[in-house]
Amino acid sequence: MSLRHALLGLLAEHPASGWDLSRRFDDVLGAVWPAGHPQIYGELRRLEQEAFIEVESEGPRRRKAYRITDRGLAEVRRWLTTVEVDHTMRLEALLRSAFFWLMTPDQLSDHLRREAAYYESVAASYRQLAGAKDRGEFGHSPQMEALRIAAEAGTRLNAALSEWATWALAHPISPPEPAAPFDPSEPGD
Amino acid sequence: MSLRHALLGLLAEHPASGWDLSRRFDDVLGAVWPAGHPQIYGELRRLEQEAFIEVESEGPRRRKAYRITDRGLAEVRRWLTTVEVDHTMRLEALLRSAFFWLMTPDQLSDHLRREAAYYESVAASYRQLAGAKDRGEFGHSPQMEALRIAAEAGTRLNAALSEWATWALAHPISPPEPAAPFDPSEPGD
DNA sequence: TTACACATGTAACACGTTACATGATTTT
DNA sequence: AAAATCATGTAACGTGTTACATGTGTAA
Numbered sequence: 001m002s003l004r005h006a007l008l009g010l011l012a013e014h015p016a017s018g019w020d021l022s023r024r025f026d027d028v029l030g031a032v033w034p035a036g037h038p039q040i041y042g043e044l045r046r047l048e049q050e051a052f053i054e055v056e057s058e059g060p061r062r063r064k065a066y067r068i069t070d071r072g073l074a075e076v077r078r079w080l081t082t083v084e085v086d087h088t089m090r091l092e093a094l095l096r097s098a099f100f101w102l103m104t105p106d107q108l109s110d111h112l113r114r115e116a117a118y119y120e121s122v123a124a125s126y127r128q129l130a131g132a133k134d135r136g137e138f139g140h141s142p143q144m145e146a147l148r149i150a151a152e153a154g155t156r157l158n159a160a161l162s163e164w165a166t167w168a169l170a171h172p173i174s175p176p177e178p179a180a181p182f183d184p185s186e187p188g189d
Numbered sequence: 190m191s192l193r194h195a196l197l198g199l200l201a202e203h204p205a206s207g208w209d210l211s212r213r214f215d216d217v218l219g220a221v222w223p224a225g226h227p228q229i230y231g232e233l234r235r236l237e238q239e240a241f242i243e244v245e246s247e248g249p250r251r252r253k254a255y256r257i258t259d260r261g262l263a264e265v266r267r268w269l270t271t272v273e274v275d276h277t278m279r280l281e282a283l284l285r286s287a288f289f290w291l292m293t294p295d296q297l298s299d300h301l302r303r304e305a306a307y308y309e310s311v312a313a314s315y316r317q318l319a320g321a322k323d324r325g326e327f328g329h330s331p332q333m334e335a336l337r338i339a340a341e342a343g344t345r346l347n348a349a350l351s352e353w354a355t356w357a358l359a360h361p362i363s364p365p366e367p368a369a370p371f372d373p374s375e376p377g378d
Numbered sequence: 379t380t381a382c383a384c385a386t387g388t389a390a391c392a393c394g395t396t397a398c399a400t401g402a403t404t405t406t
Numbered sequence: 407a408a409a410a411t412c413a414t415g416t417a418a419c420g421t422g423t424t425a426c427a428t429g430t431g432t433a434a
Contacts (some may be wrong), residue, residue, distance in 0.1 A: 003283050009288035014211050018384050032283040039422060040385060061385050061430040080288060081296050086281045092191050093274050096222040097339040099198035102329035142290035145362045150286040153353045160349035164342045173334045208413050225395060230415060250402040250413050
């Protein structure tokens with residue numbers, strides 16, 4: 001049920017259309033909570049039915065902008081303050097790590113190098129975003145400060161994953177069972 | 190499509206029943222890839238139909254243990270080595286951070302303290318597990334070494350999130366717009 | 379006038395969760 | 407004899423993704 005609250009949260013800033021919200025997911029929230037437009041339009045319809053949002057204006061090419069209602073604002077706040085955080089994670093990259101022993105050492109180090117580079121580049125882009133915010137390039141609204149905190153999480157999380165992959169490169173998995181080394185002092189079979 | 194590969198990966202170690210696999214998800218993989226038993230039994234049926242696994246034995250209370258086939262083993266390896274990692278993340282805790290500005294400072298610091306404590310405790314349990322593995326308490330198979338690497342990720346990831354929450358506590362969000370401070374030198378209205 | 383970005387939506391499918399149902403074996 | 411655990415499964419529902427369909431306004 002996080003999508004509806006994310007939509008309410010975005011609409012708490014200012015009115016927006018399904019299209020606008022879809023863009024904001026692609027640009028900002030999608031990194032931690034992806035949502036395609038069909039899901040967004042569907043959820044908006046339900047939110048309107050339940051009076052958490054209402055149509056603010058209708059524009060060209062049948063654009064409909066929604067505004068959050070008092071009821072909707074109360075609902076996001078209720079979610080943020082009284083609903084337990086769902087700490088479920090789904091990280092395919094970590095799932096795979098449980099099966100690293102099925103890869104050859106070469107395949108694994110190749111894989112880990114790619115992963116380290118990927119996470120480092122994502123971390124770098126969050127770092128840059130955080131820097132720009134600190135330099136005041138996006139003004140100083142509370143909304144922007146919240147995104148600054150989110151960017152910090154993005155930086156730290158991706159840096160941690162990159163460092164992990166690099167650490168793992170230095171901890172190779174020993175092959176299943178090395179053929180017993182030949183030792184002439186042992187009695188043969 | 191990660192569930193099927195996770196099941197194949199587990200079965201690559203040794204044969205197991207749906208029940209066994211369900212337990213291993215709850216105990217180990219569930220932290221990064223949760224799966225309920227209905228999903229597991231369903232996927233096993235499909236994997237058997239496609240000859241990636243086969244029934245190894247039937248036990249008491251109609252227990253059925255599956256064994257991976259050569260075809261199945263080739264399929265996990267193909268996944269691990271040639272299929273791009275899906276880096277999609279879904280972290281509700283980070284999604285929420287984009288809406289921290291909707292909480293009062295008190296609510297937010299309370300929230301962040303809980304989060305820091307939660308992640309630190311999870312990190313601690315991975316740290317302990319990693320220590321036990323390093324002390325050889327689980328033997329020295331390649332499978333165990335892979336899980337050691339996974340435990341390292343669990344430690345680093347959760348530690349990073351805990352540190353982030355602590356960092357955020359020190360970076361409070363300024364309220365929307367403070368009522369302009371009274372300055373007697375300014376002309377009143 | 380053609381192409382592109384805007385803007386909304388439906389339909390079908392895939393994936394995941396919850397609730398329900400059943401019965402066998404082991405433990406108390 | 408009752409309770410707990412083992413073990414499998416179905417049904418209904420909810421969420422998320424992909425493909426398809428449609429049309430408008432703006433810029434080249």
